[in-house]
Amino acid sequence: xxxxxxxxxxxxxxxxxxxxxxxxxxxxxxxxxxxxxxxxxxxxxxxxxxxxxxxxxxxxxxxxxxxxxxxxxxxxxxxxxxxxxxxxxxxxxxxxxxxxxxxxxxxxxxxxxxxxxxxxxxxxxxxxxxxxxxxxxxxxxxxxxxxxxxxxxxxxxxxxxxxxxxxxxxxxxxxxxxxxxxxxxxxxxxxxxxxxxxxxxxxxxxxxxxxxxxxxxxxxxxxxxxxxxxxxxxxxxxxxxxxxxxxxxxxxxxxx
Amino acid sequence: xxxxxxxxxxxxxxxxxxxxxxxxxxxxxxxxxxxxxxxxxxxxxxxxxxxxxxxxxxxxxxxxxxxxxxxxxxxxxxxxxxxxxxxxxxxxxxxxxxxxxxxxxxxxxxxxxxxxxxxxxxxxxxxxxxxxxxxxxxxxxxxxxxxxxxxxxxxxxxxxxxxxxxxxxxxxxxxxxxxxxxxxxxxxxxxxxxxxxxxxxxxxxxxxxxxxxxxxxxxxxxxxxxxxxxxxxxxxxxxxxxxxxxxxxxxxxxxxxxxxxxxx
Numbered sequence: 015x016x017x018x019x020x021x022x023x024x025x026x027x028x029x030x031x032x033x034x035x036x037x038x039x040x041x042x043x044x045x046x047x048x049x050x051x052x053x054x055x056x057x058x059x060x061x062x063x064x065x066x067x068x069x070x071x072x073x074x075x076x077x078x079x080x081x082x083x084x085x086x087x088x089x090x091x092x093x094x095x096x097x098x099x100x101x102x103x104x105x106x107x108x109x110x111x112x113x114x115x116x117x118x119x120x121x122x123x124x125x126x127x128x129x130x131x132x133x134x135x136x137x138x139x140x141x142x143x144x145x146x147x148x149x150x151x152x153x154x155x156x157x158x159x160x161x162x163x164x165x166x167x168x169x170x171x172x173x174x175x176x177x178x179x180x181x182x183x184x185x186x187x188x189x190x191x192x193x194x195x196x197x198x199x200x201x202x203x204x205x206x207x208x209x210x211x212x213x214x215x216x217x218x219x220x221x222x223x224x225x226x227x228x229x230x231x232x233x234x235x236x237x238x239x240x241x242x243x244x245x246x247x248x249x250x251x252x253x254x255x256x257x258x259x260x261x262x263x264x265x266x267x268x269x270x
Numbered sequence: 271x272x273x274x275x276x277x278x279x280x281x282x283x284x285x286x287x288x289x290x291x292x293x294x295x296x297x298x299x300x301x302x303x304x305x306x307x308x309x310x311x312x313x314x315x316x317x318x319x320x321x322x323x324x325x326x327x328x329x330x331x332x333x334x335x336x337x338x339x340x341x342x343x344x345x346x347x348x349x350x351x352x353x354x355x356x357x358x359x360x361x362x363x364x365x366x367x368x369x370x371x372x373x374x375x376x377x378x379x380x381x382x383x384x385x386x387x388x389x390x391x392x393x394x395x396x397x398x399x400x401x402x403x404x405x406x407x408x409x410x411x412x413x414x415x416x417x418x419x420x421x422x423x424x425x426x427x428x429x430x431x432x433x434x435x436x437x438x439x440x441x442x443x444x445x446x447x448x449x450x451x452x453x454x455x456x457x458x459x460x461x462x463x464x465x466x467x468x469x470x471x472x473x474x475x476x477x478x479x480x481x482x483x484x485x486x487x488x489x490x491x492x493x494x495x496x497x498x499x500x501x502x503x504x505x506x507x508x509x510x511x512x513x514x515x516x517x518x519x520x521x522x523x524x525x526x527x528x529x530x531x532x533x534x
Contacts, residue, residue: 062433065433066436067436067437086436086441087436087437088436088439088440088441090437091439093437094433094434094437096434100428100431100434102452103453104452104455113435113438114438117435117438117439117440117444118439162438163437163438
């Protein structure tokens with residue numbers, strides 16, 4: 015049996031009155047997993063816990079079979095890109111992309127510089143390398159943020175609503191780009207979103223989170239056709255909901 | 271009708287604003303033009319004046335360096351962490367801003383005199399009635415201004431910018447140096463300027479802790495006071511003009527650094 019890339023056992027995190035409760039999760043190398051849920055369901059807390067930015071109240075995390083529950087973020091080598099890019103305004107695009115390499119004392123390495131140039135070309139930002147973030151559009155910023163996150167080839171990339179603040183055209187272009195880099199870079203990705211159409215476009219596997227708990231897990235289309243709960247059905251915009259009871263496989267009684 | 275009311279309302283605001291600005295201009299002009307320029311030039315050549323300028327500069331620069339050492343971590347802790355009694359601690363650190371400087375000076379005098387005085391003297395670090403006392407008084411009065419401004423600068427930084435740096439491989443200390451400080455640079459420089467201008471003009475606490483001894487603990491503020499008491503108005507006015515010009519330059523820097531400046 016091949017080794018799992020990421021395993022989460024009974025993860026519980028309390029943040030004020032909110033709790034992410036008893037989450038169990040695993041993924042294989044190369045998977046593209048979507049975490050879907052409404053605002054406030056715990057998606058970002060889930061990602062931050064994997065990245066090491068939030069301590070667990072209970073449970074354990076394993077990356078490539080090695081426990082990382084108490085490992086600080088700088089030792090996990092997990093890439094993160096947020097919705098609003100979070101580029102450093104005092105660095106040029108090139109310096110932003112190389113920022114992680116500089117932390118690992120690789121910024122002067124010719125191989126890394128070549129990789130940066132290849133990535134910039136793949137991301138179609140090679141003409142922007144000397145500009146500063148304030149002179150970039152939202153889509154360009156997001157491309158730089160992705161390039162920065164994957165420059166040093168992290169084993170896992172975490173995306174926190176990376177397309178939410180973009181216009182429709184830019185969003186579609188970036189969806190194509192994400193599909194492309196997932197394939198060409200053999201990246202493993204966990205992508206958080208509240209947009210089901212984005213989930214359909216990108217994910218092979220989807221987890222629906224609600225109020226800090228896993229509501230349903232499976233393939234996006236399968237979840238869409240067979241929602242396990244009323245919440246999932248409503249969240250995926252099911253409009254023909256008829257309250258009633260299932261009496262047998264072929265019998266249904268509508269509530270009056 | 272509504273338009274007329276709005277015009278009257280805004281007109282009154284403009285009137286009050288313009289009257290206050292004119293008042294400030296008259297006040298400053300009075301100070302600038304009351305004395306004679308010939309006397310001003312002779313004061314600049316006066317050894318006592320030169321001592322006061324140099325003494326104020328080096329004491330205030332040391333005080334500001336020490337203020338930065340204290341205010342950067344304090345501002346960061348107040349900005350990023352919640353802990354029981356935070357409001358009380360925050361208020362306590364603001365005390366030198368709201369207390370009359372004479373009261374601050376009295377508190378410092380008691381601490382560095384009866385309480386710690388003997389121990390400090392045995393270590394060769396006597397503070398009371400010495401140049402060291404001037405530095406301590408300036409540091410004490412200036413530090414809360416720096417803490418407040420630095421806290422605001424750290425508050426304005428999205429903590430996720432620091433989080434991203436952690437995931438990219440930087441330790442907390444490296445994140446602080448490579449991300450937090452560059453992002454807070456404007457606020458830090460503005461806070462230092464503000465605190466320095468406060469230290470430059472310090473009088474009350476300095477007088478209580480370090481005394482007002484001519485050519486020994488004589489800062490520019492002390493020089494004005496000493497010469498006013500013996501009726502040497504020319505010396506006092508020339509010193510005040512220098513301090514005024516320095517204050518104008520420093521406040522302009524503060525506004526530029528903190529981005530609160532208006533068009534010149």
